[in-house]
Amino acid sequence: MQTEVEGIVLKETPYSETSKIIQVLTKEYGLISIIAKGASSIKSSLRGLTIPFLYGKFSISYKENKLSILKTGSIIKLYGSKTKDLKLYAYISYLSELSYNVLKENNNLEIFEILKNGLDKIEDGFNPEVIKNIIEFKYLDYLGITPNFDICQKCNQIKDPYAIDGKIGGFICFDCYTNEIKVSSNYKKIINRFQNVDIKEIKEIKLSKEDQNIINNFLDEYYEKFSAIYINSKKFLNTFK
Ligand SMILES: [Zn+2]
Numbered sequence: 234m235q236t237e238v239e240g241i242v243l244k245e246t247p248y249s250e251t252s253k254i255i256q257v258l259t260k261e262y263g264l265i266s267i268i269a270k271g272a273s274s275i276k277s278s279l280r281g282l283t284i285p286f287l288y289g290k291f292s293i294s295y296k297e298n299k300l301s302i303l304k305t306g307s308i309i310k311l312y313g314s315k316t317k318d319l320k321l322y323a324y325i326s327y328l329s330e331l332s333y334n335v336l337k338e339n340n341n342l343e344i345f346e347i348l349k350n351g352l353d354k355i356e357d358g359f360n361p362e363v364i365k366n367i368i369e370f371k372y373l374d375y376l377g378i379t380p381n382f383d384i385c386q387k388c389n390q391i392k393d394p395y396a397i398d399g400k401i402g403g404f405i406c407f408d409c410y411t412n413e414i415k416v417s418s419n420y421k422k423i424i425n426r427f428q429n430v431d432i433k434e435i436k437e438i439k440l441s442k443e444d445q446n447i448i449n450n451f452l453d454e455y456y457e458k459f460s461a462i463y464i465n466s467k468k469f470l471n472t473f474k
Contacts, residue, residue, distance in 0.1 A: 235292070251274055254266055286312040290307050292304040312356065315356065324364075326469065351368045360440075376460055387406070427448065
């Protein structure tokens with residue numbers, strides 16, 4: 234079927250001597266694989282469309298659950314190209330790789346908007362770590378491992394949060410507290426905001442560096458413990474800490 238899709242290139246791999254396969258997160262079908270025949274050649278008009286983090290329109294011959302074929306296309310924008318800041322580039326790489334891994338487990342069409350809006354906000358100068366954490370919280374739903382923040386993870390009772398621990402999987406109450414990271418009682422509110430905010434609607438981010446670190450560490454540990462995802466570019470990202 235000949236059709237036009239809108240999407241973000243998450244990955245590019247060489248195929249044979251001359252061609253490339255790109256993994257594209259599309260608005261219409263979620264993650265699809267597209268072959269760009271001859272795209273390795275300097276003369277190819279498809280060459281400029283197979284770049285990772287390119288957001289564009291692609292005219293393709295679409296084949297469900299198979300390799301689609303790229304005919305032509307146009308660039309809407311290339312994420313990360315405006316910046317010489319390697320750190321921002323590291324965030325874009327990390328989020329693209331994370332999205333690819335989540336899509337492999339759940340090819341949900343909502344993920345396109347989440348990633349696109351997140352990358353737009355990062356490019357607009359919003360705190361990239363907070364945007365990353367918001368996306369990571371949202372992706373937990375698609376991975377089917379949303380933490381339960383209503384109960385203490387040790388006694389399983391509904392209590393006020395006193396501490397938080399990613400390896401344990403959520404909050405710990407005052408009675409169960411041993412040596413986890415202490416949080417204030419408005420933490421449920423902060424986390425609720427992370428989970429439910431519409432990224433596109435974010436106008437400003439008010440969060441102390443301390444709270445930001447606690448959230449980021451929690452997500453790091455939680456993903457490591459409860460998801461099967463391993464992100465290569467995380468090492469690169471961590472060099473900027
Ligand atoms: Zn408890």
